[in-house]
Amino acid sequence: MYSSKKIVQSLGIILKAKSIFNIIISPGSRNAPIIIHFTQHKDFKTYSIVDERCAGFFALGIAQQIRKPVVISCTSGSAVVNYYPAITESFYQSIPLILVTADRPKEIIDIFEGQSIHQENIFQEHVVTSVQLTEDESESGIWYNDLLMNESINKCISKSKPIHINIPFSEPLYDTTNHLQVKPKIIKTIPVKNYVETYDYKKEQYIWKKYEKKMILLGLYYTGKNTEKILRKLSFDPSIVIFTETTSHVYGQNFFSSIDQLIFNMNPREWINFKPHILLTIGINIISKRIKFLLRKYPPIYHWHIGEHYENYPDTYYKLTTYWPINPEFFLKIFHNFSNIFIPSSNYRKKWEKLKKEKIKKHKSFFKKEKSFSDLNVLFSVFKAIPNHTILQLGNSMIIRYYQLFDEKKYSIKSYCNRGTSGIDGCVSTAIGSATIRKETVTLIVGDISFFYDSNALWNNYIPKNFRIILINNGGGNIFRFISEKNLPERIFHFFETKHVFSAKKICEMYHWKYEEASDTDTLKNSLSCFWKKTNQPCLLEINTKKSNNDKILKKYLSYLS
The missing domain is CATH 3.40.50.1220 (TPP-binding domain)
Structure with missing residues (x-):
């Protein structure tokens, strides 16, 4: 069974010819032809992710690992705009994503029709090409659409950047056919190697x-x-x-x-x-x-x-x-x-x-004396415990900065982080996307604000049982206290930080995750010793460091090195 929309049939044939098979779809009505066509097509691996922002980062996580384009598709209107954080990240990280957005006919925009906005060129500077297809199913209309799809997808592949394909759909949306009615031409590009005289x-x-x-x-x-x-x-x-x-x-x-x-x-x-x-x-x-x-x-x-x-x-x-x-x-x-x-x-x-040897010596000397249950000590214990030959996803802000100070075992662990735009908004979703495509265990180490901000990522039916999250909960993040060179009044910091008393325990219960908690050195040591063992569900370890002066301890460490 296929969608009766010829434009969708052509898209499917072109994607298959270019070996693009991963399609992440967010539920909706206007994108019904896309849902019908690709979910019934055995050649494509389709995923249903409800939250479009999570879906975008989930796709980015897959594309980050396979280094090939991944398709994301949603309904019209506000759903489209929710892709924007993932698009900017993929643009600056040079990861190929193909946005296929369903749209309403152009003539009904701005006449108070629901879920209709100006979607054409909506991503502007953050895609390498944006094409508006036509509903014209005449010979010339089909030729025009095929040309635009070939050109844009080839650019996505060659430049390793996101592209946007916007497709208007008129009613009826749910009609199907048992036979493909199109034979689109496939245009390929020949890569040219660099040469310098x-x-x-x-x-x-x-x-x-x-x-x-x-x-x-x-x-x-x-x-x-x-x-x-x-x-x-x-x-x-x-x-x-x-x-x-x-x-x-x-x-x-x-x-x-x-x-x-x-x-x-x-x-x-x-x-x-x-x-x-x-x-x-x-x-x-x-x-x-x-x-x-x-x-x-x-x-x-x-x-x-x-x-x-x-x-x-x-x-x-x-x-x-x-x-x-x-x-x-x-x-x-x-x-x-x-x-x-x-x-x-x-x-x-x-x-x-010579300088490096001096710093390593001081580094070891510091940790012989410093025994507090702080972010610094906790994370160094965690980094040492990560199993060799696994995949590590790192949260932004302080987590990635702490890992930069760690120099052991990096050769045996492949690590990733969203450093294109360096936002916190999709760290969890990206890691889960990565985990679905890798055979190795994937571990995400993430801060509390990043985790809670992207907790919709756990609303996902594709999370492998060997996926692990280590959540550092220090009660609101300390990065601004660390990077700020000014002694600002405490009241001002309430607007830089996000103080909270939340725990991930109830979230884990809701999504049927295994949950563990550690708030002292002995409990953490015991938890880490068996954290990566096989289980029948994904696991989250929440480490509570709220009682420590984390920013002061980190500054003390860096000062000790000098």
């Missing part, structure tokens, strides 16, 4: 060989094995230091992966001694505010950025001198060829290695 980068080649202090800084980036392999080789060059973050997805013995542990309290005079001559950046958003501050305030001589698909120059540190719009792997191959001749006189990497 040698003479184009002779000056850069000379600069790279000349200077003795080079820093490669990786932000959020989904790297391939070849890129990681080349970076490891480059890391033995004494004139190069490679800084990575947990979102960089690269690991190497000579990499520096805990940036804030190294530089959080570094004063400008110290930085002048450590700052690079050449800064080479790959990927997007850097989590460390301190490295951004230092590189902006005391910039390198040269800043090169490598990366595809940027419409505007990514001049993060206000010192961009060269932009290479090519695949980072291709760039690194070029420069590795003439980086084999190391600069023996450089001691740049040794300086950073």
